[in-house]
Amino acid sequence: MSEGKLVVTSSPEGPSAAGNRARKAPFPARRAGRSHWQQRLEIALLAGPAIVMFITFVMFPVVLAAYYGFFKWKGYGPPTDFVGLQNYVTIFQDSTFQDALRHNAVIVVLSLLLQGPAAVLLALLLNQKMRGRSLVRVLIFVPYVVSEVIVGTGWGLMLQTNGAINGLLTKVGLSGWTVDWLSDPKIAIWSLMLIITWKYIGFAVILFLAGLQSIPEELFEAAAIDGASYWQTQRRITVPLLGPTIRIWAFLSMIGALQLFDLVYIIWGQYVAATAGTSTMATYMVVNGRNAANYGFGNAVAVVLFLISLVLALTYQRFVLRRDTEGALTEGGK
């Protein structure tokens, strides 16, 4: 076929000869006659490699973890020391794990509460026609693109007692506010939340901006004709219609917060996180599993982390995301 026919899809030049021909001519029953086996072969050929990779490296490890989690195993040779549920009993009786679980819960909730409302407000603000809007959108996304290691290293240095944040506070005359950001157990979790908010809020804002742009303009015009004020419009129309985007974001945020590892491990390291009150289930898993060479135990922690994430994900999808299938508009009318 000639190159010219490619134009049909996207060009503004209108439908080409090929497009017209296809529309006029009744589509031949060629596909019906096509051998079923040929289609199956094509599917296997095209999708097979991806499925094999995905199952091998994403699904299979979780099954492996479930198996190894029943053993006391140092990671060499086949696991032989079957201990049943002993690893799981140990995990839930370990106060270090309970602390980590509590920290995770705090991080999940605070991420939603700190980032959600702030991101909605910022998105509403940035959705206006202003000079340099696209530049602003790029720049607030920069923290999301910079790696966790760099964020951790940079913030770790800035938050030291003699670091840039305390230096800045002293400079602007707030030397009374200088604190030990990283090791004081009362403050460290808030420092972590500060870094998390800084790193991930741009992502939320970008998502919400995209969601805002899909709201039909007529609704705003209608509201204006009915005499609605700016804030009434935002509260009654924009935010409800942004609902589906907010709920998806909340889902991603919760899953991410449950799995939090990099930032904590880089800034607080394996020994300090627990005493500073920032340890998470994931850092607990790495410290007590791999670093202690207790692979059976580490895998059991992985299973616990998996099950907690799965229960949360399924519950959320069952009770929250399901609403979105009813359609955004009907929901906004409720």
Added chain:
Amino acid sequence: MATITAPPLSPTTPRPISSRKRHGLGRVSWVTYVVAFALVGVCIGPVLYIIIGGFRTNAEITTDPAGFPSTWQFVNYAEVLKGSIFWREVANSVICGVFTTLGVVVLGVAASFVLARYSFSGRAAMYALFASGLMFPMTVAITPLYILIRGLGLTDNLAGIILPQIAFALPTTIIILVPFLRAIPKELEEAAAIDGASRLGFFFRMVIPLSVPGVVTVGILAFIASWNSYMLPLFILNNEGSYTLPLGVQAFASQYSVDTARVLAFTSLSMIPALVFFSFFEHRIISGLSGAVKG
């Protein structure tokens, strides 16, 4: 998803119906600019701190941690760039990034094509399989994954990073690409069929060229994810010769913990590629991400 890449509809288009509307929606007040400016400052401030800190001396950083360089020192950056460690780690990161991206694109486009344009009984299940991967980032799988990679003899080997990264990038890739490939008009496929092309021929001669924009999005996302990846290399790579940049930054930071300025120089050099890629393809990345989440 295509609708998202389109220029913004902008529900706040100025349309002076009433004075209140002009006040509320049309004109952007100075408050907006102040907030936007402050937000941008907060977002890029720490990044600037890292970059500018690399131009200072350690003595300066100790006495005045939150200041500008009195004289701009290039020696920290020069030292890092002269050393072989940095370049070796750059090379390792580039190898990981390039092969991860290639693998993700090839496997992702093929699988997405099947999901987008074939109708068969297991299709919904296949899509659900990949979509479920979104729920479980690498953290959950890392401990057994390490055992698996060790069993395959791939520890301290970049292939041990690349293969899992391809697998873990597939869900996002497929979720972004499927609506993209589905948007290719049916008429095109029918025209190709009339001209005697098989569906595979259609795939190679029309779908691949037409899907380039979507492929660029997923490719850049996969590259940046690989470039920034920390947890997997932390488990798999124990030999310093095989370190990628994130591990290198951490090793450098602990090795030269007293030489803060040099650590900052090393850190800022290591973020350049991701930032450059991002600034070139920012629009595609942002629309791709928001499309993935909304779709």
